[in-house]
Each structure stands twice: as structure tokens, then as C-alpha cells.
Amino acid sequence: MHLEVLNAVRALFADYPGRYWIAGGWALDLFVDRVRRPHTDVDVLVLARDLDLVAATFTDPRPTVENPNTGDQRPWEPGETLTPGPGVLAFPDDLFPAPVRIMLAASDGDDWVYHRGRGTLRKPLDEITLTTADGIPYLAPELVLLFKSRSDRPKDTDDFNDVATDLDPTRRAWLHDRIAPRYPDHEWLPALS
Known part of the structure; x- marks a missing residue:
């Protein structure tokens, strides 16, 4: 790198x-x-x-x-x-x-x-x-993605798509549980479930 x-x-x-x-x-x-x-x-x-x-x-x-x-x-x-x-x-x-x-x-x-x-x-x-x-x-990536989840910038969605599969179940659940209450229709939630 x-x-x-x-x-x-x-x-x-x-x-x-x-x-x-x-x-x-x-x-x-x-x-x-x-x-x-x-x-x-x-x-x-x-x-x-x-x-x-x-x-x-x-x-x-x-x-x-x-x-x-x-x-x-x-x-x-x-x-x-x-x-x-x-x-x-x-x-x-x-x-x-x-x-x-x-x-x-x-x-x-x-x-x-x-x-x-x-x-x-x-x-x-x-x-x-x-x-x-x-x-x-x-x-930690779940915190970075939490900040990025508030934006609709294409690069933030691309960042999520690039790393979502690398998140272990604990990180994925933590992020899901922090996004869902504020943005229940957030496009990232299905990938985090």
C-alpha cells in the first residue's frame, strides 16, 4: 500500500x-x-x-x-x-x-x-x-462509516460498498443499530442486516 x-x-x-x-x-x-x-x-x-x-x-x-x-x-x-x-x-x-x-x-x-x-x-x-x-x-471502520452514513455523497456510498463485506458481525451489527433508529430507510441497512 x-x-x-x-x-x-x-x-x-x-x-x-x-x-x-x-x-x-x-x-x-x-x-x-x-x-x-x-x-x-x-x-x-x-x-x-x-x-x-x-x-x-x-x-x-x-x-x-x-x-x-x-x-x-x-x-x-x-x-x-x-x-x-x-x-x-x-x-x-x-x-x-x-x-x-x-x-x-x-x-x-x-x-x-x-x-x-x-x-x-x-x-x-x-x-x-x-x-x-x-x-x-x-x-475503527464502523465509526468512519457512521459519520459517512449521514451523507449522500457518492464516495461515501462507494466507501461503504468497498468495505461492508470486510466488517465482522459485531462491527456490522453495531453500525446497523446506530443507523437504523435515525434513518430507518437508509440504503445501507440491508447489507448490514
Whole structure:
């Protein structure tokens, strides 16, 4: 698998003392151990409670705050509160083989908490963490697909179709049981049943 961009992320985070995960489409590629499609960037997930660690680690260059809808960027000052979901930090696009974006995750103690809803959807941080043979941490596929299930973008449906058969029954049931109550007619549900 071509990992130049992921090795660049690992080098970038080498001194970062908090947890981080490769997320998005790259996480699904790591799960199935093949590059399934071209990627325009690399999403890296960190815990929102660790923003002070992000600020202390990434000082030169300091990431900027990016509007995920428009791509507009503005300076980020340490101490500024950013929230999971809309809070995205971006490094200058020309520093790495692909743009690197930091997404923020809600958490409570040792649990990841889905930032949408009332905080009732959670999973232990150790359970959402998978690691490649050479030590790159990435987000469990059922979480990546949960985020993608809210979209009707063709690439998200393609991502689901590419990896659905690789999900074991536990991951498949977990994802089904999280999508069905909110989207009872979701097109992915038959494949997850």
C-alpha cells in the first residue's frame, strides 16, 4: 500500500503526546489493507479535550481553523475553544504529500462520544483504536462509516460498498443499530442486516 502520506502524518505526530487516529477514507483503506480510491486529504482525529496538547505540539507552523463547508481559513490561537464536528484545524497544504486536517472528537473519560445527539452514543477509546502492523493508529471502520452514513455523497456510498463485506458481525451489527433508529430507510441497512 502506498503510505507516503500516512508516514508523513506519523512523522508530524511523532512528538504529540495525546491519542490520534487516521480517520476518513484512509482509515477504511488501512482496515482493508489496500488503497481503494484516490484521496484529496488526510483526516486525523484527536480528542477535543487535548487541544492544549495540539497547541503545544504544533507551533511552527501552527494549524489554522478551517470552515469545513467553505474551506476558508483563519488563524487559530491557543486557548480558543473549538467544538467537535464543525471544529477543523488545517496545516498548510504544501507541507505534506496531501493536505492534513485535524478533526475533533468528543470524549468522556475513557469513552469516545458521538458529538451528535445527547452523548448517549459512546464507545471505549481502546475499542475505536486499530493499529497497522507498523504502528499507525486508525479509527475503527464502523465509526468512519457512521459519520459517512449521514451523507449522500457518492464516495461515501462507494466507501461503504468497498468495505461492508470486510466488517465482522459485531462491527456490522453495531453500525446497523446506530443507523437504523435515525434513518430507518437508509440504503445501507440491508447489507448490514
